[in-house]
Amino acid sequence: MKAYPFSYFPPVPDNYNRSLPIKQKRDHLNDALFSNDAAFDWLYPENFQLLSLKHWTPLAIACKAAEFLAEPGARVLDIGSGIGKFCLAAGHHFPETFFYGVEQRHELIYLAEQAKGYTKLSNVNFIYANITQINFKEFDHFYFYNSFYENIDPENQIDDTIELSESLYTYYNQYLCAALDEKPSGTRLVTFHSFEKEIPPGFKLADISCNGLMKMWIKT
Numbered sequence: 001m002k003a004y005p006f007s008y009f010p011p012v013p014d015n016y017n018r019s020l021p022i023k024q025k026r027d028h029l030n031d032a033l034f035s036n037d038a039a040f041d042w043l044y045p046e047n048f049q050l051l052s053l054k055h056w057t058p059l060a061i062a063c064k065a066a067e068f069l070a071e072p073g074a075r076v077l078d079i080g081s082g083i084g085k086f087c088l089a090a091g092h093h094f095p096e097t098f099f100y101g102v103e104q105r106h107e108l109i110y111l112a113e114q115a116k117g118y119t120k121l122s123n124v125n126f127i128y129a130n131i132t133q134i135n136f137k138e139f140d141h142f143y144f145y146n147s148f149y150e151n152i153d154p155e156n157q158i159d160d161t162i163e164l165s166e167s168l169y170t171y172y173n174q175y176l177c178a179a180l181d182e183k184p185s186g187t188r189l190v191t192f193h194s195f196e197k198e199i200p201p202g203f204k205l206a207d208i209s210c211n212g213l214m215k216m217w218i219k220t
Ligand SMILES: C[S@@+](CC[C@H](N)C(=O)[O-])C[C@H]1O[C@@H](n2cnc3c(N)ncnc32)[C@H](O)[C@@H]1O
Pocket: 054, 055, 056, 057, 078, 079, 080, 081, 082, 083, 084, 085, 086, 102, 103, 104, 105, 108, 129, 130, 131, 132, 145, 146, 147, 148, 150, 158, 172
């Protein structure tokens, strides 16, 4: 595993107020970091910044999705969390909600943990696992950015470690659909770019945004 030097992270801005208490300084730094996608993506190595447009949730979308999912004390799971962009943005804007990301690629978990370390967000956690290893009972609400599409998309691969397989794609969708089907009424789900194969009939559309790309669902 490649280790990224600490100097990789953004330098302290010139107008940084050194007299502020540490917590306030951190909040100011995070406000700047979460103010636009380029600033946030700069936390990561260049090749992962370049993947941002296609693979990581834009900050504005993450904030809107999190607004629907957040409630004090609730545990929200990002199903396929990548470099952690959704969880970190959501955790920054909604400090009383706990955001978890499950991710199958170790390198992405490593980068997500590094970024978490930089932001010092204590309400965000990452789990290195396949979604089939997750106990869905431990989570209240869910975010899903079409994570399984990579199994049938030869054009936009994150890397070459994942098998292209129609049957794996179908299996994951069915697995997630069954797991969501067992959740109690009131469970919330936000999908982004989804073909809706993973959504059980019990989930009803509550809102729609971003020209139909983002959908908010509640289990009845
Ligand atoms: C489109 S990216 C979204 C990343 C993140 N949710 C975001 O919005 O920025 C989908 C991620 O899901 C992960 N993924 C796909 N299938 C998975 C599985 N079966 N278990 C765990 N992670 C998976 C991929 O490795 C990829 O990082």
